Amino acid sequence: TNCQVGVSLHLASDHASAAVGWRLFLPGTWDPASPKADPDKVARRTACGIPEDVGHVEKWQLALDMADEVRSWGIEVPLAIADAGYGDAAAFRLGLTARGLHYMVGISTTMSAQRADAVPVCEPYSGTGRPPVPKYPDPARSVKELVTEAGRKAARPVQWREGSRPGTGRSGFKRMYSRFVALRIRPAGREIRQAADGPELPECRLLAEWPAGEPEPVQFWLSDLPAETPLTTLVRLAKLRWRIEHDYREMKQALGLAHFEGRTWNGWHHHVTLVSVAHAFCTLQRLARAPKDTAPA
Structure with a gap:
């Protein structure tokens, strides 16, 4: 202001x-x-x-x-929650990790990442020059592409809280509801590669909201919470930022x-x-x- x-x-x-x-x-x-x-x-x-x-x-x-x-x-x-203005900054996420803080941060659709099952490979060494280092055979893709590839079939319905409009919820208000896709990915980027312990990029959880009436996902989050964290918990935490708004x-x-x-x-x-x-x-x-x-x- x-x-x-x-x-x-x-x-x-x-x-x-x-x-x-x-x-x-x-x-x-x-x-x-x-x-x-x-x-x-x-x-x-x-x-x-x-x-x-x-x-x-x-x-x-x-x-x-x-x-x-x-x-x-x-x-x-x-847990630290932030919007994409902070979530897109690899240095911010690495800073949280260094402090032992888990995060659930918004990210833009253009953030690049590898699939979780991607494996870095090493080209054959001819015996001359510097030995090649392992690298991923395919270029990183945007998170939007990865979720779109998973398709609508990967989306699951989740209700995370009761809103302020009258409805059929327990307290008489409408339940907040949408469909979400959760994928394991490996965020890419120079800072992430430099901080990685070895050739493999660290795994994270990608969460995307894909409402039933939308042709493509509309919002994305990245989290380092444990793999066993339920989808409902991921959604509730991602949506908790409404309190700050x-x-x-x-x-x-x-x-x-x-x-x-x-x-x-x-x-x-x-x-x-x-x-x-x-x-x-x-x-x-x-x-x-x-x-x-x-x-x-």
Whole structure:
């Protein structure tokens, strides 16, 4: 909003969620150490109150930094969920793995991968020059192609939660329902190959939503959860991110998140902090009023 981009970290469950961390993204044009530095914008740092030790950091790294901070509070995070803006970044996924965090992240349709049963092979060595290294015989394909190849027959119906519209669910609301395909794949890419322990790329779980009325899959996720994780669990976790979208809608429409018009570093952080506290207070009030059979411990 107003040319300011924030990265937020939320703690979420099936019953509630709250923003617990914020970082203001500083583009490279505002960083004097960046090759993209803009002298006019660098000159405005002092007026904006930007600390001298703050420079350009990629959004996915800001997210990892906040995850480290939350865990330093003694809060164990069992799973990281993010949209495709973060899921497409191999460095972000590798950072989560290095921290021992499982993930369920959105990805774009163009992410490339090998089939899970693909095996790297080594060309015959003629005895001259550098010995060949094992590599996959076929080029990596997009995740959309892999799911389309599996076909509609691979899609399974899943209900993951009750929505807000009246329906036949247990609480009188309509059940959220769609069809999903889950495949084992091996994500490709230079960073993944460099981090791999050996010639084989690591396996991950690809989840794709393919509604009955659609000619092709409409949304994709990537996860490193164990292979025995049920499809219903994968879908529930992938769809849990709706809570964060709901947080943003509530903070913007009811609590003034988008009303900040300042241009200072401290002012922005002050504003998002107060909005987050107000949102957390409203969330606690709702939970206190919730029926006993639905309120979490």
